[in-house]
Amino acid sequence: MTEIRQLTFVQAINEALAEELERDENVFIMGEDVGSFGGVFGATKGLQQTFGSRRVFDTPLSETLIVGAGVGAAIVGLRPVVELQYSDFVGIAMDEIYNKAAKWRYMHGGVLSVPLVIRAPEGAKGGGGAEHSQSPGGMFQSAFGMYVVMPSNPADAKGLLKSAIRSDNPVLFLEHKALYSKSGPVPNGEHLVPLGRAATVRTGKDVTIVAWGSMVSRAIQAASTLAEQGIDSEIIDPRCIRPLDSEAILESVRRTGRLVLVHEAPRPGGPGAEVAALVAEHALDSLLAPILRVTTADGYFPQSVYLEKFMLPTALDIVNAVEKVCR
Amino acid sequence: MGIPNQIRIELFRQMIRAQVAENSILRLIDAGKAQVLYHSARGQEAVSAGAMLALRNDDSMFYGHRGVGHLLTKGVNPTLIFGDILGTTAGSTGGLGAGIVHVVDPSVGVLGQSGTVGGTFPLAAGVALAAHYRGTDQVVLCMFGDGTANRGTFHEAANAVGAWGLPVIWLCENNGYAVSVSQSESTPITDLSIRAAGYGMPGVIVDGQDVELVYAEVLSAVERARQGLGPTFIEAKTIRFRGHFEGDPQNYRTDSDRDFDAIDPIVKQRAKLISEGICTLEATQQIVDECESEMELAIEAALAAPLPSVARAFEGVLS
Numbered sequence: 001m002t003e004i005r006q007l008t009f010v011q012a013i014n015e016a017l018a019e020e021l022e023r024d025e026n027v028f029i030m031g032e033d034v035g036s037f038g039g040v041f042g043a044t045k046g047l048q049q050t051f052g053s054r055r056v057f058d059t060p061l062s063e064t065l066i067v068g069a070g071v072g073a074a075i076v077g078l079r080p081v082v083e084l085q086y087s088d089f090v091g092i093a094m095d096e097i098y099n100k101a102a103k104w105r106y107m108h109g110g111v112l113s114v115p116l117v118i119r120a121p122e123g124a125k126g127g128g129g130a131e132h133s134q135s136p137g138g139m140f141q142s143a144f145g146m147y148v149v150m151p152s153n154p155a156d157a158k159g160l161l162k163s164a165i166r167s168d169n170p171v172l173f174l175e176h177k178a179l180y181s182k183s184g185p186v187p188n189g190e191h192l193v194p195l196g197r198a199a200t201v202r203t204g205k206d207v208t209i210v211a212w213g214s215m216v217s218r219a220i221q222a223a224s225t226l227a228e229q230g231i232d233s234e235i236i237d238p239r240c241i242r243p244l245d246s247e248a249i250l251e252s253v254r255r256t257g258r259l260v261l262v263h264e265a266p267r268p269g270g271p272g273a274e275v276a277a278l279v280a281e282h283a284l285d286s287l288l289a290p291i292l293r294v295t296t297a298d299g300y301f302p303q304s305v306y307l308e309k310f311m312l313p314t315a316l317d318i319v320n321a322v323e324k325v326c327r
Numbered sequence: 328m329g330i331p332n333q334i335r336i337e338l339f340r341q342m343i344r345a346q347v348a349e350n351s352i353l354r355l356i357d358a359g360k361a362q363v364l365y366h367s368a369r370g371q372e373a374v375s376a377g378a379m380l381a382l383r384n385d386d387s388m389f390y391g392h393r394g395v396g397h398l399l400t401k402g403v404n405p406t407l408i409f410g411d412i413l414g415t416t417a418g419s420t421g422g423l424g425a426g427i428v429h430v431v432d433p434s435v436g437v438l439g440q441s442g443t444v445g446g447t448f449p450l451a452a453g454v455a456l457a458a459h460y461r462g463t464d465q466v467v468l469c470m471f472g473d474g475t476a477n478r479g480t481f482h483e484a485a486n487a488v489g490a491w492g493l494p495v496i497w498l499c500e501n502n503g504y505a506v507s508v509s510q511s512e513s514t515p516i517t518d519l520s521i522r523a524a525g526y527g528m529p530g531v532i533v534d535g536q537d538v539e540l541v542y543a544e545v546l547s548a549v550e551r552a553r554q555g556l557g558p559t560f561i562e563a564k565t566i567r568f569r570g571h572f573e574g575d576p577q578n579y580r581t582d583s584d585r586d587f588d589a590i591d592p593i594v595k596q597r598a599k600l601i602s603e604g605i606c607t608l609e610a611t612q613q614i615v616d617e618c619e620s621e622m623e624l625a626i627e628a629a630l631a632a633p634l635p636s637v638a639r640a641f642e643g644v645l646s
Contacts, residue, residue, distance in 0.1 A: 069456055072457070
């Protein structure tokens, strides 16, 4: 019988890494401060002590090296799990992610595989400012040779990360920093979650709320408030940006006729924009109201913790949007 | 301790293969059969032949965009190369039309090439990291030009490779020009190899027009790397005889009055083999004839293969 325990999100990540290091000799971890220090958010805590400095090691402060050397080791058969200390650093290693990790297989006729995982803590938490707070997943919607994963809870974080490490394709694995300390049930033993399959977090008949990452818990909160008003919300957590479970979303929207998209990235180029286009193309005739988006305000995060919180979408924002489309 | 005669002849043969293959590609372009942007390696054959012959089959290499000779000497079947030039399914990429830039053959250590120059520096570090991780004595040779040497990726990769003592040979083919911009306009130093000191590795200069010197220098760096003594930076001073690309007006060049015959690596090696009595003139001509036949057959095979179906353009994106 599978026992359920409570783990924090970061413990779940740590457990997934430990299990995959144990399972497969080809798996190794490198990045800035991931060694004896255990990672600036503690995700690799204790792993170097357990698996040694051959399997878990620090790199110089060199993001193009971290990702690019990960690609190099992957094309000759290892399974590197590399860490970018903040997901904003995808900008530094953009060529290595977008042009190398995602395209190397295609450009070379499908001869080579790139089984690389790039872990990258994302999102606003505690005044990181404009370069340490972003949610860049949407930027990689056209990275066709790569997966982009955004877990919203500890169980998914563990199961998706283990699947990502076992995947023969490169994966950008985005972990929201505000989720790290949140607890949730995680099954004991082997726990895998397939990449590209959405989770229906709540079933409902009046409106479909598609929420990613840190916004899923706010959508759940909003749904309780809305239920008191007699509005029955369905919540879908796509869990990934690529592959996107478009079938699950379309099926739900066809039933409810209403769609609210919720993510922490701003509107332009965020993951919701593509979903809105998809629904407009394939399910417009099912829509009873315009599609609405609830996102971080279009702009940059200020360094001020005080101002930061006004940028982020709240459960009340989701409630207001749903009320508007259900009116 | 000289280079065995057999290898000295082989070095000559590999330069001829590169030259003949390039001439064939230029003819295919002129005839309208190949639609590729081609970057000539004429004048630089000693670097590719000397470097690649110093490697083992299971060593890896990342080449540059003038890579036809590098690929051939590393062991890629010429039919695969011509297939990639012609865009037929005989190419290593099965019809994607990789040109010279994306030829791949992991069975001989050719792991592809970056379209964005300098993209392979971190990848080379990663392949060397894998060899180190597995405890093999394989080495990685990473080729690049003087222009590409200015990419920031070199700094990140060379620093890590130096810190970790990884088995990489950084081989710079310094032909003095990054497309149209001369080295003196883009860097404050004359010898790029002095940068090696900053990464804790030896930096050496070799005459890139002398295939035997290139071979000996690369071989000694390879031996160092195999013994776990870490990376080496080799700067081969060379010159490209033609434009950066075919059709390049070359109005920026200040060295066009040079006597290319006097610094032609192929002319030089042929003269050496003949004057030292290792080969007769006839024997060197026979090598040329053999290479021409080899390339003719390869072109025929590549031309005989069909173009891919349109579906090919969408294949191989994901595993």
